Amino acid sequence: MSATADPPRKSVVGLLPVALAAGLFTWFCTFLPAVAAGEVVRLAWDWVPSMGIALSFVFDGLSLTFALLISGIGVGVFLFSYTYLASYAHFGRFMWFLSAFMLAMLGLVLADNLIALFVFWELTTITSYLLIGFGHETKNGRRSALQALFVTGAGALALLAGFILMGLEAGTFEISEILAQDALRGSSLYIPILILVLAGAFTKSAQFPFHFWLPNAMAAPTPVSAFLHSATMVKGGVYLLARLYPGLSGTEAWIWSLTIAGGFTAVFASVLAVKQTDLKQTLAYTTLMALGTLTLILGQSGGYAMTAFVTFLITHSLYKASLFLMIGCVDYGTGTRDADVLGGLGRLMPVTAAAAGLAALSMAGLPPFVGFIAKELAYAGALEVPSSTLLVAGASLAANALMFAVAGIVAFKPFWRAAAGMETPRTPREAPWTMLLGPLVLAALGLVFGLAPGLLQGTLIDSTVAGLMAAAADPKELKLWAGVNVPLLLSLATFAIGFVLYAGHQPFRRALNAMAPALPNFDSMWDKFLDSLKGFAAWQTRIIQPGVLRLYVFATFTTVLLAISGTMIAKGAVPALPDLSDVTWKNWALVALLIVGAVLTCVTRSRITAMAALGVVGIGVAIIFITFSAPDVAITQLLVETLVIVLVAVALLRLPTLRLDGEEGWRPLDAALAAALGLTVTLVLLAVLETPIDLRLTAYFEATSWPEAFGRNIVNVILVDFRALDTFGEIAVVVIAALSAYALLRTTSERKDT
């Protein structure tokens, strides 16, 4: 699939992921004509048919838009990484992670089954954890990766619950069928489902108050930021909201939660974007702004809003990936990303400057770029919202004006303003073509689609809007000049405010910095939360695990005793005395042997006697199994007993003799507990015997063991055939237990050796 573990630098092997992404992009392009014609292409494989889980994929406007963005930007990012990361120690590993991430992300946006979608969703969480933590030597890298994993992982758990509720409510896990039923809004579970789905989507797409992980995730290498945090992973949440839009949207709860979360995130993040001096951090906050805007738009309804959603989605992915990669080029060429240091790079890095300029103009929303069209549509959508026009339009205006200022800070100032007088760590030089191609093409597309919006309109936008709005589809036309209207006036206002903000961004930043200590800092709140969690864990460990083995055993058995006897008393399940008339003298002898063994184990002072007596008990049990014709169980019992005795002998006989102060001899509390537990278990077993056994499974196994599974030993056939998956789980546990115990034993032994 991609690079091997450690390829020779600059070998062609490193380009394999590029070929993978390009191949996928081409393949997705072949779906364009069908999707543009309004068809929905489905590919499906059974996965767990008994539970209605299938690997089904759907190609409609929405998923194809995402798939093309992911694979297309993937080509640029992989090509960029090939040069940018060539000197990294783990280049091959990085390419593996990034390829795996891309495939997981594609699976996420194409999946048409809730469970499959969830699996891909979690795969992106795990691969992004590996990618964000790629610089795991640094404390910051580890912390950021873990933070992203915890926040998005917690959201994903909520999402899984939401999906299961949705699946149970609809009777199917296929998204297209659930949406076709269109019964979710009327369901009594609508609000729980909505809350759970929003929890998943908002954490993934870093909506306030879960936004803090995204800027921290910039600890990742630049290509990762460009790929994950511009176009793909963080858009996963937005994608999910869009995918479920036909089924969940339109209610008061939906409209207000998305409007408020999205609007607040957009404004809040764009203000913080101005505050940053690290160019990459600035972009991270603008990504939050874009995600907020997309969420805000999805909270609305109507043709303008939906068209604006798709257009802004594409626009943002193009310019943001381009800008991130551009910053990678600047970093590569100069050795720094500090906005206060960089300046006058335009002449030294002309191609980078051109890419940055094109991308930034689209980001600022200037004509004739596609960013302008997206902004106009968003304003038009804001004017017909069902919630509050003032709120939505105001939030959009503020966010867009700040975006304008940020575009200037990121892409104008470093290139065309005089340097601040500080030396860059490296003499600025242009990046090689492999790094420039991606950002340049992506940025240029912003201009191309602006000049010829028909390219997008007929292919992706109309079909996506049709998918989002179903029967009421009303896609609006993308055009640069729509006449003098309110959106145009809002655009002009945006430029004016944006220009003022850019001109005054230094004092603005100082003012923000002065205010910062007064505002709640979510990042440090996260630390406090983790610290208190660890504190709680330490506290309860001190209580529950004081380090004395006897107390553990005592606590465990007391719990078992209380649970069992409590249940029995609550249920009133007191068994009658069994009929003992058919118990033979041989059985009585066996019971006597067991009792003698057990009592001897307890009272003896010699370890070897105790072990031998314990062995008697074990072998007695094995004989009981033989007597009642269960040879397999008897053999297993006998062998396990043998090995247990050997293990105990190895351990006990070599341990030093302990002198327990004041605990020698008679211990009435332990004896009482043992007696009570023994009595309770006996009563439970008697009660169990009184309930009639359901023999259907036994009969089924007896009937099918030979004809269907070709085995006469039913126990073994159940283990290796009928219940093979269970057995597999069990042997996995055996291996894990053995390895853990081995690791524990070995660490101490090595310490002893040295």
Place this chain on the structure above:
Amino acid sequence: MKSIILRAGTRYLAGLLLLFSVYMLLRGHNEPGGGFIGGLIGSTGFVLYAIACGTKDARSALRLSPQNIAMAGLGIALLAGLMAALFGDALFTGQWLFIGDRESGDYIPLSSVLVFDIGVYLVVFGSIIALVFAMEEEI
């Protein structure tokens, strides 16, 4: 343990136990036995060897590290389960091949179920030996 009798006896006994364990493994589908029991018996052989001759000798006699054996067993069991996918069945569905005439009873049955059982055998075998060796060496 420095007992010459035990050591001499173990030489034969360990081999016999191993042989017997394979016998138990192979007959398991129709008679009492199977991978779990086989693995337990096989590990008893090596545990005996380790007690009699020391873990150093036992390790060199085993050649492979017991953890690797256990991991390999898990992998084999998984592969046996995945084999079903080749034939379009659900995961862990047993696949059978009968060489010879089924009617007369004169045939050799081959199955993914046996492969799975071998995996179970190796997991149990490797895990127990890994534990016992570690305990012997540690304490």
